[in-house]
Structure formats: structure tokens, C-alpha cells
Amino acid sequence: MKKKYYLFLSFIIVFTNCWAQFDFRDGYIIKLNRDTIWGKVKYNITSEKYESCSFKTDAGVKNFKPDNLLGYGFKEGNFYISGIVDSTFSEVLVTGPLSLYKNDGTFYVKKRDQEGIMLEKKDELVDIDGISYNREDNRWKGILRALTSDSPKRLDYYIDDLNYDSKDLTWIVVKYNKNTDKSYVEYSAGKKWARITWGATTGIKQSTIRFFNYGSFDFLEEETIYYDPTFGLVFHVNSPRLNDNIAFQAELFYTPSRFTSGKNISYNYYEEQHRTDFKMNVLTLPLSMKYSYPVNRNFVFIQGGFNYDIQLNSTSAHSAMRYWENGNVYPAVEPLQVKIDETQFGYWASAGYEYSFDGFSASLQLRFNRMSNMVKNAYLIGKTNSVSLLLIVYTN
Template sequence: MQAILIPQFVLKILYQSFVALLAVLALPFAVHAQANFRPGYIVALKGDTLRGSVDYGSGNRSAHECRFRADNAAAIEKLLPNQLQGYGFPHDRFYQSRRVPAQNPAADTTSERLFLEVLVQGPASLYYLSDINSGNHYYFRSGNSPVQPLVQLSETVTINGSKYTRKNPLFRIALAEAFQACPAVHSKVSELPFASSSLIRIFQQYNACVGGSQIVSAVANAKQRSYFLLEAVAGAQASSLRFDGEIPMKNTPISGGIRPVVGLALQQYLPVWANRFGVRIELLYQTQQYSNEFFAPSAYAYAAYQEVRIKFDQLRVPVLFRYMPLNGRFQPFIEAGVSVAFALNSSNEYRYRAQPTSTYSPWRPILESPRGSEESVLAGLGASALLPNKRHLTAEFRAERTNGFSEAVAITTIINRAYLLLSYDLIKSR
């Protein structure tokens, strides 16, 4: 009896299926990749507000231009920061045109006018700019003063001949000067972390302290807190088992074929870099069956055919860290993590027949006491699409390597798995 499938062939099929599914998910977004229009508005230089549809860009594009059309039949206007006071989306992001100095003012005194995302607007205003090349930038404005950057530099210092990297929180100096009108807030600046949620919170506290009215964007409120999504997970996994050590079937790949996987996932979005990081924990149920017959020239001091069959059901608990580099309705991601699996039931056995006989020996255990748990490392990539019903559909390809089920000192087991998984939100996204 031969292996069910060649592992490389299985991996190729799963990879091709994943690419095809990803293409299907991406198709409606690729068509509108340069025209993701949503209900929005622009504020003209004279202060007039015009409503229509605005391209929901991100990063550099949203900072350098606003694409607007009055209605679906109208021509698209490309408006620059010197042509508008700002633009926005109801109950979502809004941007203001501001002249921004260089991020490193000690080395560069140039400036340019950009659309900055407003996080907090009031007596002291906080702005945000995401740049795919240089990361996240924060700016502030106190009263009617010019916009200033909030900067934390990394410096290399030498102490006793050894080099160290340390943070130089220049942003604290700027905020300490700006917040002098409120001693209660001013005293907190010296320990202020350089993080979105901390900056938003202290600007809100200062504005409340000095008694001015303020506006906090919906996105800023979202950035201050983490939130969870519960998802249903279903898919397939292909695996390959290999024994090593003092055992006749060592170094012989044993295929597990393709088997279903089902479960639940809880994902927490963290308020780091606009919720681009997430922690994910899953509870997956999967069943596996391995079988193979192979020829062992001198396994028992004589040539013999050996047949192996292994079955087990598992509850697997992966814990993953996910990074999503882009915001929007279509989000590619990469992830990595660890997993532990618990065997609900298992069996591992083999039999053999000596050449040239045709009679098999009775089935007997390969390992008398297999380990009841299994640990692994895993990594994956995929993409998530936000559907019109405010739920995400996610496709993912994942690879995993485990330590198998052997506790014997002289025998090791290694299992490699490849997954193709689909996830669907059970609750609506915010």
C-alpha cells in the first residue's frame, strides 16, 4: 500500500488553491484599488463644505491628495493640500491641510503642506501621519502656533567601550513647554510613553483642564482601546510524519493526506500603529490518519515489507501574533506563533511480513506510551476582506512544524503540516 499523496504535491495543491482564493477575494478591491470612494466631504479654502464621495486612501496618498467627486456621474477631482482646508468622512477620519516641518529639524529646515489626520482638535491639537517608508509620525499645534513634530530619536552611545542604543524623547520637551498652563497635566509629561493612545489621552486631559472645547475623531477613540472579534474557522490541512532514531521506519515520510479542520478564533486588535497588530488564539479540532507500506531491506536481520497506520484526534490551541501593514477593506497580513495540541484519542501500530512470505505479523504498537500533547511553531500569510455586512472573510495559508508524539529517548517524531483556512466573523466589526 502506497502513501495517500506525495507531500510536495499536496503542498502545491494547497498553495495554488490559496492563491486562487486570494485572487477571488481581492478582485473587487483590485478593480477599485485607486478609487475606493466613500461618502465624504471637502472644506474649501473659503470655508464652504461640499459633500459627495471621497477616495478613502491611506498613508502617503491620503496625505498628499484628496480625490473627490460630487456624485457617481461626476468627474474625479484631484485636490492638493494648498487647494483645501481639509476633507473627511462622517463618523470616521478627517484631515486638515497643515504646513509640516521636517521630522529632523536639526538637520533639515524645509517644510511642505500636507493633509494631516486629526486625532484631537482643541486648544492643543494632535495630528497623525502614516508613511509606508518612514513609519508613523505625530504632530501637534498649541493655539494658533505653527505645527510642530513630536519626535523620539534613537541614539547610539558608547559607555566603557561598549555601544548601546537609547531613546531620546524630544517630544517630552516640546509638550512640557506647550502644557505649562495646566500643572496637573504638565507633571505627567516626563513619564509619557511615545504611543498613540498615551498621546491622545494627554491631549484630551490638557484640553479639558484649560476649559476649551475639543473634538476627538472616531478613529482616535478606536486607537485608545483594544477590541475583540470572534470568528468561525474551517479549512483543510495536509501533513507528513517522519520517524527518526532507532526504528525500522526511520527517515520514511508518511503522508497524512488532506483532512478537515474546524474551530473558533478570538482575535484581539491592539491599539498599536492604528490597530495593525493583533493577538489571535484559536481552538481547532482536527483528525489525522497516516498510513504507508514500505520495504525495509534489513529491518529485522532480513528483508521485510512494513506497514504503518497511525490515527489521532486533537484539540489544537494556536497562539499567533498578526501584523496587518495596511488599513482598509482589504488587509493582507503575516503572522507567527506557537501551538499546543492535546490528543483526544490516538493509536499507532505497525505490522510486517518477511520476504518472500505473504503473511503479515499481528498489529503491534510502534510506541507503547505516546505523548498526549504536541508542541509546534507556525507561520502564515493571508488576506482579510471586509464584506458589506461589516464582517470579515479571511483566507490564510499556514505552515507548522511539530515535535510529534514520541516520548522515547531514542526515537523522535517530526510532523510538518500545511493549512488552508477560511475565517468568518461571528460578530460585526466596529
């Protein structure tokens, strides 16, 4: 089972990377002679954005290395320049009296007319009384204290509490620049660090349950298909400042399921008619990652993650009648109860289209689920696959 989950995650990652190859957005390049040319720039979510720039015009797509450009950027705000780190592009977070850059997870600061300085965060191994410990190396904070020591307002007590991430470092550099009363530019300032939206969803779910009988449950159909309504709430969070393609989504679904598995079994002198009625109330918690590809103001997206199902008062009832050749009818063998497990685990994937409106957005998606064994009887396995058509409405 674990192998299937790993294969599923690998598929989502590879498929997302393949899809990202087609994501070109309005942007520009700055040539070595300082000419700016507008066109379409490939939007990368991997470290490739620091290594090269793919630029598309009516003449086609051309790839540029850092040695061929002064920089490139997007109309939406992200901007990258060469020259901060040899043979790579660096993302420009802030420019001003004190500038901040990011290069593949490492940050650089630069005072005007000075060389850039790397803010390196690493752990160092220390030995205390013969016992080795990993200790965080905070020399990057010392560099910031030295570079901001000329601020009219003290910043060292803020620096002590900084985290080594884009948000905190951007904040302290902007604060320094404001204190100096000199102009600065914070790129992507119009984008939020975190954007949280809520939504509601409803849809129809087609489920297929397959029973694998290794004992006395031959009265169950090998395969049963049934349809149920489903309702839920959606919690959606992403960071437009860091990457507006990728989002985390948590959901809560309630699905009332009612279905029957019936089977007739013929013997020499009689026939048995079996009926098993299932009544299940399922609370589902899906957790997923979502990748969206912009199409004008709308989005095409793929999504994948894991499900955790909780059975709420779910039961089954088995009945059987024996029909003899002489016309007599009697109850058959003692009914056998299918015991439904309280929880199941599974994985899922979906694809859909999201429409943007004033004040809200709505998505229509097709979702596939595969769940673990739902019964806890010995010698019986019941596995469910489902396909859902869902409508989700988000607040903006």
C-alpha cells in the same frame, strides 16, 4: 525555511497594500475657497495620506496635493489639513485653544493665532567618563510645559509621565483645553483607542501529509489525505482610533486527528501489507495580522501569520503481515514506530467575509496552513499542508 517565511510576509504586505488601493470611504474635501465637496476619499494606511488626497465622484477619481486643498476628511471622523507642515497634509487630532497635529509620526502643537511648534523626539549621544550612551531628548516635554503654563490647574507633573504617542498627547491637550473652559474638538473621539473582542470557532480541516523516506520507512504512503474537526477560541484586538483596517488576532485551537497510512509491497514470493495508525491531539496557537476592507456594514478580509503546534499524547502504531504464495500468513518484520515531534512551526494565510449583526459578528473563512517536519526519526521527513473551512463568531 526562513526564506520562505520572509517571502510569505512580503506577499501579505504587498497584497494588503494592493487591496488598500480600492478602499474609498464617505468623505469630503475643502477647497482653497473654503467650499466643501462631499464624495468618496481614499483611505490610506501608509504615509501617502500625508502627501496627497484621492477624491472620487461620479466624474471619476482626482488626486489633490496639499497646495491644492485646505484639507480633507472622512465622515467617520479623521480630518487632515494643509499648512501646518510645508507641502504636506497633517492629521488633526485636537483643535481648540491648544491644537494637536500629527504628520508621519511627528507631532505638532499650536496655540490659537500662533505658529505651530514641532514636538521632536530623538535620542542624543552623550559621553560620560569616556563611555558613550544614548539618552532620550525630552525637550518636547519642556515645550508642552511652556505652552500649558497658563492652565488654571497645573499640568507639569502629568507631562513628566507622558509617552510620545497619539493617545498620551491627545489626553494632555484635551485636559489643557478643558481647564481653560473653552470649546475644543477632539477628532475621532467616538472611536476607541483599543477594542478587544473574543470569539469561538469551529470548522473542518483537510490535511495532506507527505512522507519523504530516506531509510527503512518505505511502507508509508507518499501522500495521505485526512479530515478532522477543529475547535477554538479567538482573541481579537485593534485600534479604531489609529487604524480600523488592521487588527492583531491570537487563537487557540484543539484538533483531534486520526488517520492511517497503508501500503502493500510485493516481492518475488510474498506480499507485505503495512498499516500505520496515527493518533494525534494537536493544540495550535496561531498568531496573525488581519486586514479588513469594509463593504457596507460587513467586511472582506485577508489574514496571515504563524502557527505553533503542540502535540498532546500523539502516537503512531505500525503493523505488517506477510502473505506467501502458498497461502501462509505470518507477521512481517519488526514494526517500526514513527516518532512524532512534540512541536511544529509553520505559516498560514486566509481570506473570508465577515457579517455584522446586532450584538455579534460572524465570519466564514478559508485558511491554508503549511507546517514544518512533524517526525523526529532519522531518514524520514513528514510535512503537512492543510486547508480549513472555519466559522468564527465574535462578540461586539
